[in-house]
Amino acid sequence: MPELPDVEGFRRTLAEHGVGKPITGVTTLDAGVLRGVSARKLREVLRGRRFGEPRRLGKWLIVPVDGGPETVVLHFGMTGSLEWSGPDDRQRHDRVIFAFDDGELRYRDMRKLQGLRLLVDDAELHRLLAGTGPDALEVSQERFRELLGRRRGLKQLLTDQAVLAGLGNLLADEILWRARIDPHVRAADLDRGAADRVHREMRRVLREAVKAGRVPPRKTWLTGRRDEPSGSCPRCGCALARGRVGGRGTVWCPRCQAG
Numbered sequence: 373m374p375e376l377p378d379v380e381g382f383r384r385t386l387a388e389h390g391v392g393k394p395i396t397g398v399t400t401l402d403a404g405v406l407r408g409v410s411a412r413k414l415r416e417v418l419r420g421r422r423f424g425e426p427r428r429l430g431k432w433l434i435v436p437v438d439g440g441p442e443t444v445v446l447h448f449g450m451t452g453s454l455e456w457s458g459p460d461d462r463q464r465h466d467r468v469i470f471a472f473d474d475g476e477l478r479y480r481d482m483r484k485l486q487g488l489r490l491l492v493d494d495a496e497l498h499r500l501l502a503g504t505g506p507d508a509l510e511v512s513q514e515r516f517r518e519l520l521g522r523r524r525g526l527k528q529l530l531t532d533q534a535v536l537a538g539l540g541n542l543l544a545d546e547i548l549w550r551a552r553i554d555p556h557v558r559a560a561d562l563d564r565g566a567a568d569r570v571h572r573e574m575r576r577v578l579r580e581a582v583k584a585g586r587v588p589p590r591k592t593w594l595t596g597r598r599d600e601p602s603g604s605c606p607r608c609g610c611a612l613a614r615g616r617v618g619g620r621g622t623v624w625c626p627r628c629q630a631g
Contacts (some may be wrong), residue, residue: 373449373541373542374431374449374450374451374452374453374540375538375539375543375581376428376430376431376507376508376509376537376539376581376582377543377578377581377582377584377585377586377587378453378585378586379428379430379431379432379433379538380428380509380582381586382448383427383428383433384585385454385455385477386423386426386435386454386477388456389456389472389474389475389477390456390472391422391424391425391426392422393473393474394420394422394472394473395418395420395421395422395423395470395471395472396419396473397415397470397471398414398415398418398419399415399468399469399471400467401466401467401469402467402468402484404467404487405467405468405479405481405484405486405487405488406468406488407486407487407488407489408490409488409489414468414488414490417437417440417442418470421437421438421439422439423435423436423437423438423444424437428507429501429504429507429537430504430507430533430536430537430538431447431448431533431537431538431540432445432446432447432501432504432537433445433446433448441494442491442492442493443490443491443494444488444489444491445488445489445490445491445497445500446487446488446489447486447487449481449485449486449487450483450485451465451482451483451485452479452480452486453479453481454477454479455478455480456476456477457475457476457478458475459471459475459476463478465480465481466479466480467479467480467481467484467487503534504533504534505519505532505533505535505536505537507537507538508537508539508578509538509575509578511536513568513571516536516567516571516574517564517567517571519535519536519559520559520567520570521559521560522535522560523558523559523560525556525557525558525559525617525618526548526555526558526562527545527548527555527556527617527618527620527622528617528618530544530547530548531544531620538578539574541621541622542587542595542598543577543578543581543587545594545595545622545623546577546587546593546594547570547573547574547577548570548624549605549607549624549628549629550576550594551566551570551572551573552569552628552629553566553570553629554624554629554630555622555624556617592606593606594606594612594623594624594625597612598623603623605625605627605628607625607628608627608628610627611626612624612625613625
């Protein structure tokens with residue numbers, strides 16, 4: 373599932389290949405990914421225009437359109453991506469294609485759980501993002517402590533986009549493993565030292581994952597071991613535990629993360 377590092381990679385792809393150049397065409401291959409806009413309207417508004425510099429908030433990719441008040445907003449759900457390629461390399465799950473003289477940007481998504489929006493002004497953008505928490509890569513230590521003061525399960529809080537934007541299941545498990553925190557604990561029960569440790573490891577994991585453009589499946593990371601049938605902790609060698617926390621499949625080390 374695309375998380376903050378993946379979406380940052382999509383942002384960089386768009387910034388490198390799609391900014392400042394005329395959009396020569398917009399082809400919607402599957403209108404099931406369009407949210408609140410028709411294929412015809414999307415094409416009419418964007419053709420001949422240029423994308424401005426994109427920005428990211430958590431898992432949202434926000435792309436201004438030069439020469440007007442409109443903004444394209446993309447969310448990648450469980451299986452989405454944004455790819456740059458030539459016109460002869462189309463894939464089965466390509467849904468919307470933005471054409472340029474030198475190639476194509478493709479919104480690709482198998483399950484179509486989220487999609488693409490064309491917002492008419494800043495007020496509409498504000499309404500869409502009003503329920504989104506601060507970006508996990510940008511949130512300050514002090515603000516993070518305030519968020520953890522809510523009396524909720526820690527993992528549920530970390531993955532709630534209305535509280536903290538950008539983290540999904542893989543990142544939350546990785547961060548808690550790095551911080552040696554039991555995923556079952558309540559956020560409000562962490563002392564200041566533990567809260568700051570979670571924040572520090574979150575920043576470290578995100579910075580490394582952003583460089584890789586994904587949550588990297590390295591054998592020195594929990595992520596690289598969690599899917600092995602007999603996975604062991606990369607740090608202590610103990611067999612990993614598996615269960616559900618807050619309705620989500622969760623992997624942790626029962627030794628390193630003992631409550």
